[in-house]
Amino acid sequence: xxxxxxxxxxxxxxxxxxxxxxxxxxxxxxxxxxxxxxxxxxxxxxxxxxxxxxxxxxxxxxxxxxxxxxxxxxxxxxxxxxxxxxxxxxxxxxxxxxxxxxxxxxxxxxxxxxxxxxxxxxxxxxxxxxxxxxxxxxxxxxxxxxxxxxxxxxxxxxxxxxxxxxxxxxxxxxxxxxxxxxxxxxxxxxxxxxxxxxxxxxxxxxxxxxxxxxxxxxxxxxxxxxxxxxxxxxxxxxxxxxxxxxxxxxxxxxxxxxxxxxxxxxxxxxxxxxxxxxxxxxxxxxxxxxxxxxxxxxxxxxxxxxxxxxxxxxxxxxxxxxxxxxxxxxxxxxxxxxxxxxxxxxxxxxxxxxxxxxxxxxxxxxxxxxxxxxxxxxxxxxxxxxxxxxxxxxxxxxxxxxxxxxxxxxxxxxxxxxxxxxxxxxxxx
Ligand code: RFL
Ligand code: PHB
Numbered sequence: 001x002x003x004x005x006x007x008x009x010x011x012x013x014x015x016x017x018x019x020x021x022x023x024x025x026x027x028x029x030x031x032x033x034x035x036x037x038x039x040x041x042x043x044x045x046x047x048x049x050x051x052x053x054x055x056x057x058x059x060x061x062x063x064x065x066x067x068x069x070x071x072x073x074x075x076x077x078x079x080x081x082x083x084x085x086x087x088x089x090x091x092x093x094x095x096x097x098x099x100x101x102x103x104x105x106x107x108x109x110x111x112x113x114x115x116x117x118x119x120x121x122x123x124x125x126x127x128x129x130x131x132x133x134x135x136x137x138x139x140x141x142x143x144x145x146x147x148x149x150x151x152x153x154x155x156x157x158x159x160x161x162x163x164x165x166x167x168x169x170x171x172x173x174x175x176x177x178x179x180x181x182x183x184x185x186x187x188x189x190x191x192x193x194x195x196x197x198x199x200x201x202x203x204x205x206x207x208x209x210x211x212x213x214x215x216x217x218x219x220x221x222x223x224x225x226x227x228x229x230x231x232x233x234x235x236x237x238x239x240x241x242x243x244x245x246x247x248x249x250x251x252x253x254x255x256x257x258x259x260x261x262x263x264x265x266x267x268x269x270x271x272x273x274x275x276x277x278x279x280x281x282x283x284x285x286x287x288x289x290x291x292x293x294x295x296x297x298x299x300x301x302x303x304x305x306x307x308x309x310x311x312x313x314x315x316x317x318x319x320x321x322x323x324x325x326x327x328x329x330x331x332x333x334x335x336x337x338x339x340x341x342x343x344x345x346x347x348x349x350x351x352x353x354x355x356x357x358x359x360x361x362x363x364x365x366x367x368x369x370x371x372x373x374x375x376x377x378x379x380x381x382x383x384x385x386x387x388x389x390x391x392x393x394x395x396x397x398x399x400x401x402x403x404x405x406x407x408x409x410x411x412x413x414x415x416x417x418x419x420x421x422x423x424x425x426x427x428x429x
Contacts, residue, residue: 001119003029005352006178006191008127009198010039010120012102013324013341015109017195019059020349022116026356029189031124031180033198036110043228043301045102046251046259047072047238047335049426052342053098061108068254069100075424077389077411078241078287084411085237091414091421099238101253102338121187124180129207132176132194132320176319195348196322197341200310205326208317220307220386221394222246223268224261224332227278231297233258234290240333240389242407243285247333247390250290258295261332263390268304275299307331309383311375314368315344321367323348328375330382333389334424340378343429344371374427381423 005021007014010032018028032039048056048069056062073089073096088096113120175190196204205213233252241248246263253259260282264273279296286294310329315322324341347370351363388406392399410416 001029001187001189003027003119003189003191004356005193005195006031006129006176006189007195007197008129008178008204009033009196009202009324009326010036010110010122011197011199011324011341012105012109012338013326013345014195014197015106015113016055016059016342017197017323017345017349018118018120019061019109019112020055020345021352022113022118023058023060024349024353024357026352028118029191030113030118030120031127031178031189032120032122033124033127035122036120040103040107040110041301043101043103043226043259043303045105045332045335045338046099046253047339048098048100048105049339049342050095050097051346051426051429052339053100055342055346056105056108059109059112061112064104064108065098065100068104069098070252070254072097072099072237075238075240076235078239078243078290079407079411080242081287083239083287083289086417086421086424088421088425091418092425095425097335097425099252104253105338121180121182124182124187127178127180127198127203129176129178129194129196129204129320131174132207133209133212133318192319193352194320196320196326197324197345199325200329202326204320205312205322208320212317214313216309216311216313218309218383219266220309220331220390221266221392222263222390223266223304223306224249225264225268225270225273225278225304226259226261226302227275227299228253228257228259228301229297229299230256231258231295232256234286234293234295239286239290240385241285241287241290242389242391244391245281245285248282248285249333250286264304266306270302270304273302275302278302305332307333307386309379311372311379313372315371316364316368321348321351321364323371327371328379330379331386332382333386334378334382336378336382339426340375343374346429347371374429377423377427385420 004027007030010030074087076083176194177190239250249261251259283291308329315327323344330336354360354363
């Protein structure tokens with residue numbers, strides 16, 4: 001098979017990129033390790049920034065999101081049993097967020113891709129990529145070899161002024177390609193570029209030579225145990241609760257479907273959490289009004305996600321571009337993961353469109369640096385909100401006093417609340 005942009009991974013990043021490129025006449029093939037049903041069964045993000053919703057509109061898939069998504073103009077932080085509202089609209093210049101599940105985002109994108117008859121190879125086993133690192137750019141060695149710790153600006157050399165099937169002028173003379181097995185048959189797909197949208201455990205980042213990539217990581221000593229249920233939410237807004245027993249979050253997917261999370265120690269097993277244990281623990285952490293309003297019911301899904309901050313730099317290696325969780329992870333406290341993936345995809349789609357339509361590689365050359373500037377700000381915010389709201393009982397008492405002082409400051413200062421709100425609704429693209 002031959003395509004212009006080969007996309008590895010049919011999560012939100014890969015599907016959104018495919019849709020945006022299709023709207024500009026750029027051909028893509030997606031290879032995905034799992035089945036479509038499996039991708040839809042993963043319960044993840046719930047909060048979309050305005051910029052992410054705008055991108056869904058640009059991709060032509062925003063109709064159901066606007067019809068069914070819930071506009072939220074505030075959320076609450078509960079500390080010491082007292083709930084404090086953060087008025088997003090008032091504090092962040094009229095901006096709001098949209099509560100619409102990642103599952104629904106993915107479903108809408110999958111349906112649009114199927115309706116357009118675009119190729120997605122699901123259940124693609126043993127995906128391997130190669131041939132992306134052979135180019136030498138005008139600024140010196142690009143590709144995977146010479147870019148360690150920088151944004152890889154030298155890497156597009158062979159592509160400038162070319163489009164379509166050209167771009168083989170790298171040192172190896174080979175096109176970027178992926179091989180995999182689908183329905184027992186070997187498949188090879190050649191492309192001008194590869195977009196690595198295959199998440200944290202994907203093959204793309206792992207295919208970059210170790211010396212070419214710098215990794216920055218922080219692993220937290222706890223995870224989030226999540227539960228989804230067809231019960232009405234305790235409140236019409238999200239409640240993030242700091243409690244001596246551990247953090248909790250009350251979120252939702254609709255007026256009749258709730259999503260709750262509990263901070264649990266790293267290594268905890270989901271099998272040890274019956275529904276009854278989950279509900280009892282959640283009730284114990286909530287403020288009295290929320291605890292009284294809690295409606296329990298059978299879980300539709302329960303899973304544990306470890307918490308991690310992670311960034312790989314650069315995000316471009318020759319003709320391979322990483323986007324979304326393949327390049328960076330944030331702890332979910334700030335609701336930034338999917339939104340960051342969307343902003344990467346926005347920059348990457350613009351860069352490919354410029355390449356094919358305007359014959360300019362400026363966007364490709366600046367892709368990594370442009371993304372990373374935004375990524376690190378979201379990393380900072382997510383780390384900060386995680387540090388503020390979780391229970392770090394292994395840490396020295398000094399740390400706990402600082403946390404209490406910071407919470408007191410944030411809740412009491414209009415300026416600090418503005419900073420929180422500005423970051424929560426999403427920094428400018
Ligand atoms: P994904 O969603 O992981 O998709 C990657 C896809 O690549 C496939 N894949 C491969 N395909 C082919 N070959 C291989 N070798 C492959 N290896 C992997 C995978 O099967 C998969 O289909 O990454 P993507 O598209 O970059 O999307 C990122 C988001 O999923 C992620 O950032 C968010 O879910 C994070 N997140 C949240 N983000 C928000 O913006 N707001 C939130 O409210 C929010 N809440 C959350 C979250 C993540 C959570 N978990 C479980 C980590 C809440 C939770 C609990
Ligand atoms: C969710 O609804 O899954 C959700 C909401 C807000 C977060 C994290 C997850 O910060």
